[in-house]
Amino acid sequence: MRFKDKVVLVLGGNSGIGLAAAQAFAAEGAKVHLTGRNQQTIDEAVASVPGAVGYSSDIAEPKATEEVVKAVEEAHGSIDVLFINAGVGGFAPLEGITEEDWDFVHGVNLKGCVFALQKAVRIMGEGGSIVVTGSIGAHGPIEGNGTYAAAKAGLAMAMKVFARELLPRKIRLNMVSPGPIDTPLLYRNPGMTDEQVAGLKEMMINNIPMHRMGESDEVARAVLFLASEEASFITGTDLLVDGGLIELS
Numbered sequence: 001m002r003f004k005d006k007v008v009l010v011l012g013g014n015s016g017i018g019l020a021a022a023q024a025f026a027a028e029g030a031k032v033h034l035t036g037r038n039q040q041t042i043d044e045a046v047a048s049v050p051g052a053v054g055y056s057s058d059i060a061e062p063k064a065t066e067e068v069v070k071a072v073e074e075a076h077g078s079i080d081v082l083f084i085n086a087g088v089g090g091f092a093p094l095e096g097i098t099e100e101d102w103d104f105v106h107g108v109n110l111k112g113c114v115f116a117l118q119k120a121v122r123i124m125g126e127g128g129s130i131v132v133t134g135s136i137g138a139h140g141p142i143e144g145n146g147t148y149a150a151a152k153a154g155l156a157m158a159m160k161v162f163a164r165e166l167l168p169r170k171i172r173l174n175m176v177s178p179g180p181i182d183t184p185l186l187y188r189n190p191g192m193t194d195e196q197v198a199g200l201k202e203m204m205i206n207n208i209p210m211h212r213m214g215e216s217d218e219v220a221r222a223v224l225f226l227a228s229e230e231a232s233f234i235t236g237t238d239l240l241v242d243g244g245l246i247e248l249s
């Protein structure tokens, strides 16, 4: 019960890694608030996370996140743990990248996450903890991953800066960078056929030293560790949860 009565906001908590983390936080006593865009999966997530409150909110719109933060403030006054997890994929080789796809992926994965931090940290106090989902994609080149990798790499360095800036407020900020995890994300790459997704999956499994994809729960456990007091001397780090993955290409 590391999170008994703690207020936890999970941005992107209705699917995959975010949902697994929301369920794990609640199982350890947290009061969970979660967001997403798909009302049906938000409702299903709320039903599966005891006591949770759900919001339909697009992280690419900082004002929308601000409204969620205000709602949490009205309910509890402050946030103890913030998990910024929302993210979208976007696979395309250089010649296939469109400005629309670039802006969409960066609007969610970089700009949206940075402004979500700015809005939410306003109501966080001493001892607060933030975890942000990065990606193995920010740690090595994978052909076709330029748009996503650039957003996550930018996010990683921005978060290292903000971790420093938050030190005087005694708020810790860390990242988890998952390797290939079996979630709906892979199937949501605009422009990728099922065959291409299957090929990508096979390539990744072949390259992972553990020869399997990870599960959302395995990432969630790392998130809870970094969010908890067990990680009291850890800030500004980026924890790889990747099955020993060294290089993907």
Ligand SMILES: NC(=O)c1ccc[n+]([C@@H]2O[C@H](COP(=O)([O-])OP(=O)(O)OC[C@H]3O[C@@H](n4cnc5c(N)ncnc54)[C@H](OP(=O)(O)O)[C@@H]3O)[C@@H](O)[C@H]2O)c1
Pocket: 011, 012, 013, 014, 015, 016, 017, 018, 035, 036, 037, 038, 039, 041, 057, 058, 059, 060, 085, 086, 087, 088, 089, 108, 133, 134, 135, 136, 137, 177, 178, 179, 180, 181, 182, 183, 184, 185, 186, 188
């Ligand atoms: N799966 C992997 O292999 C992998 C590897 C490295 C990093 N990651 C990162 O892990 C994080 C979670 O992804 P996942 O694998 O669990 O995939 P997922 O099941 O597709 O979950 C993505 C989550 O982000 C939310 N989201 C996306 N766009 C949003 C927006 N504009 N506003 C608010 N919420 C939004 C989704 O909500 P809706 O469903 O309502 O859109 C969902 O809750 C992402 O940041 C992803 O980049 C995943």
